Amino acid sequence: MTKPKHHLFICSSVRASGEPQGICHKKQSMALLSYLQNEVRDRMLEGVEVAMTGCLNLCIRGPVMIDYPSGLWYQGINEGAIDAILDALEEGRVAEEYLIKE
Numbered sequence: 102m103t104k105p106k107h108h109l110f111i112c113s114s115v116r117a118s119g120e121p122q123g124i125c126h127k128k129q130s131m132a133l134l135s136y137l138q139n140e141v142r143d144r145m146l147e148g149v150e151v152a153m154t155g156c157l158n159l160c161i162r163g164p165v166m167i168d169y170p171s172g173l174w175y176q177g178i179n180e181g182a183i184d185a186i187l188d189a190l191e192e193g194r195v196a197e198e199y200l201i202k203e
């Protein structure tokens with residue numbers, strides 16, 4: 102595998118203990134991970150990989166998703182947000198409405 106152009110990580114809320122604690126998993130972030138994986142596959146996006154991550158310590162804005170190597174962080178992730186973010190990614194722009202700017 103080559104380094105992805107966009108590596109999208111959705112917070113699973115998992116802590117070091119292995120237990121999910123926090124907002125993101127309570128707002129179905131694991132189902133959103135599946136949705137994101139399916140969308141990336143259905144859109145046949147080249148160079149886009151998807152993974153989950155532990156708590157990103159920005160729980161109040163969850164579900165949270167980050168994009169590396171761009172370093173963009175997104176908040177309030179739901180299926181509509183994923184659609185908007187992937188649309189923007191395909192068009193070479195950023196989905197500003199979900200972007201964490203501070």
Ligand code: FES
Nearest residue numbers: 112123125157160
């Ligand atoms: S649970 Fe997702 S940022 Fe903390």
